[in-house]
Amino acid sequence: MKSFYSTTRSSAAQQGHTLVELLVAISLGSVVLAFLGGVLLVSEMRVSARIQRNLDAKDAANRAIDLIRREANFSSRIDYGDGSGTDSLKKCDNTPLILNQNTTSEICYKTVAPSQLQDKYKSAFEGPCVLVRLGPPYKPNGDIDGSSGNAPSPLLDGVSNTSDDCASHDNQGFTAKLASLKTRTDDVLAPPNRFANITFNMASGKSYSFSTRASSNLSYDGRDLFRNCNKEFGLCSGPDSAINHYLPENDMMKNKNPIGSESKDNFFYFKYPYSNYEINTGTCAYASCSVTVKKRGDTLKLERADVLIFPDKEIRPTR
Amino acid sequence: MKLLSRQGFTLFELMITVAVIAIFSSIGLRNTYTFLQEQKLRQASNELLSYLLTARAKALREANVSESGTAKACEVKIESSDTIPPTISPSPDSEVPGVAANVCNDSPSLPELNLLAASGGSNLTLTASEGSSPFFITFTRMGTVASSNLSNSQSVTLPRTFYLSNPSATDLQRCVMVDLNTLRIGWRNSADEACTYNGH
Numbered sequence: 001m002k003s004f005y006s007t008t009r010s011s012a013a014q015q016g017h018t019l020v021e022l023l024v025a026i027s028l029g030s031v032v033l034a035f036l037g038g039v040l041l042v043s044e045m046r047v048s049a050r051i052q053r054n055l056d057a058k059d060a061a062n063r064a065i066d067l068i069r070r071e072a073n074f075s076s077r078i079d080y081g082d083g084s085g086t087d088s089l090k091k092c093d094n095t096p097l098i099l100n101q102n103t104t105s106e107i108c109y110k111t112v113a114p115s116q117l118q119d120k121y122k123s124a125f126e127g128p129c130v131l132v133r134l135g136p137p138y139k140p141n142g143d144i145d146g147s148s149g150n151a152p153s154p155l156l157d158g159v160s161n162t163s164d165d166c167a168s169h170d171n172q173g174f175t176a177k178l179a180s181l182k183t184r185t186d187d188v189l190a191p192p193n194r195f196a197n198i199t200f201n202m203a204s205g206k207s208y209s210f211s212t213r214a215s216s217n218l219s220y221d222g223r224d225l226f227r228n229c230n231k232e233f234g235l236c237s238g239p240d241s242a243i244n245h246y247l248p249e250n251d252m253m254k255n256k257n258p259i260g261s262e263s264k265d266n267f268f269y270f271k272y273p274y275s276n277y278e279i280n281t282g283t284c285a286y287a288s289c290s291v292t293v294k295k296r297g298d299t300l301k302l303e304r305a306d307v308l309i310f311p312d313k314e315i316r317p318t319r
Numbered sequence: 320m321k322l323l324s325r326q327g328f329t330l331f332e333l334m335i336t337v338a339v340i341a342i343f344s345s346i347g348l349r350n351t352y353t354f355l356q357e358q359k360l361r362q363a364s365n366e367l368l369s370y371l372l373t374a375r376a377k378a379l380r381e382a383n384v385s386e387s388g389t390a391k392a393c394e395v396k397i398e399s400s401d402t403i404p405p406t407i408s409p410s411p412d413s414e415v416p417g418v419a420a421n422v423c424n425d426s427p428s429l430p431e432l433n434l435l436a437a438s439g440g441s442n443l444t445l446t447a448s449e450g451s452s453p454f455f456i457t458f459t460r461m462g463t464v465a466s467s468n469l470s471n472s473q474s475v476t477l478p479r480t481f482y483l484s485n486p487s488a489t490d491l492q493r494c495v496m497v498d499l500n501t502l503r504i505g506w507r508n509s510a511d512e513a514c515t516y517n518g519h
Contacts, residue, residue: 060501063500063501067461067462070461071461074461120478123511123513123514123515124503124505124514124515124516133499137465137477138463138465138466138499139459139465139466140392140457140459140465140467140468142460142461145466151477153501154498155500155501
């Protein structure tokens with residue numbers, strides 16, 4: 001019988017590789033593949049870790065921005081610390097930004113070195129600087145617990161350090177530029193500061209900028225704009241004698257004709273955003289300015305109004 | 320006709336091969352097992368974190384302050400014991416005193432979440448830096464964590480850290496830190512028991 005194999009090819013051509021050759025080739029191949037795969041895997045892991053780190057850092061920055069914004073919105077004014085004092089983790093001084101929640105509570109934001117943090121925070125923050133909130137804690141109903149002292153809460157890690165000491169007043173890692181409404185009488189930046197442009201410069205090279213505003217009513221207690229007010233566009237008491245703050249109660253608009261003081265600046269506050277009211281800016285003047293509530297058609301006439309303050313806008317009647 | 324070689328491997332060669340395979344696969348299996356444990360812990364802690372973030376968002380979104388000054392908050396309860404696997408749920412409404420309401424229970428209410436089931440593991444323990452189960456966390460309308468609980472008015476020391484681990488491999492632990500305005504997640508170093516967090 002003729003061999004099946006020999007019908008197609010000569011026996012010499014059937015000589016393949018030996019098992020040893022095959023094993024060597026496979027192991028060499030797998031070493032090369034494993035090396036390449038490893039390199040790819042490591043670089044992929046590094047990239048995804050970096051992306052995750054960036055996302056987390058961005059998240060932390062956003063949360064810090066949210067808190068500062070909200071706390072400013074519920075504050076009566078924004079200010080700078082005076083730069084005095086020594087205990088950097090207890091006092092709201094030597095700091096670029098202070099928010100006054102009410103007459104007794106202050107909240108401030110500042111940067112400190114991680115080594116200055118309490119032990120329970122130390123291992124969780126790397127620096128070079130950490131943005132810290134110093135202020136009283138919150139009660140479950142969302143009010144500031146003024147009876148408790150200031151406690152430091154780190155908010156944001158990795159803030160850059162451009163001065164020797166993170167706590168220094170002029171550390172450029174965290175800056176706040178404040179502005180207020182100008183008064184008519186002396187045309188200077190009068191208290192209270194209402195606006196703040198805030199920047200975080202991060203060690204990573206990123207920077208975050210945002211602006212926020214506080215109520216410019218000094219009698220605002222962080223919750224009630226109408227505190228200490230006659231609610232029919234009455235005068236609210238406040239510590240600032242150069243400005244009269246007039247606060248309307250929503251349902252008391254009809255047929256009111258509030259008249260401001262001649263010798264002072266008169267600030268009129270409105271509860272809802274500007275779009276809820278109709279004001280003919282052409283005829284709105286210091287002497288007389290009409291404001292209509294769109295939904296109800298109630299109109300009120302303001303006299304001697306220096307500034308009309310809406311939650312989202314300010315209007316200065318012409319003089 | 321030329322016969323093909325029928326020479327096979329010796330028993331000894333086979334045994335060596337099997338032993339080598341066994342050694343390599345035991346190393347591989349061990350790594351795979353650790354990796355799976357890590358993944359389960361990671362999953363459990365991520366679930367816990369995202370639950371807390373949802374509660375926080377609910378407090379911010381739904382809890383409007385009224386002019387009379389009554390406000391709402393979103394409070395959750397974390398329970399863990401030998402018999403109860405780590406579970407997080409809105410804290411019961413009946414425990415909340417009249418002034419402020421727990422919006423975690425408002426429709427749609429936050430569902431109860433069993434962290435063990437959610438992580439797909441077979442065993443999971445939860446401990447905290449202080450206090451004992453059940454733990455309450457109250458998020459205020461400002462998105463901050465309150466310094467006292469809505470349910471039992473007990474004061475809370477911040478930051479509060481929760482540790483998640485598998486009791487059969489306690490050197491692997493996940494940390495979830497809850498502070499005034501910060502929620503962080505990371506691994507716990509078994510040597511010095513300090514947590515290292517993401518987002519540096």
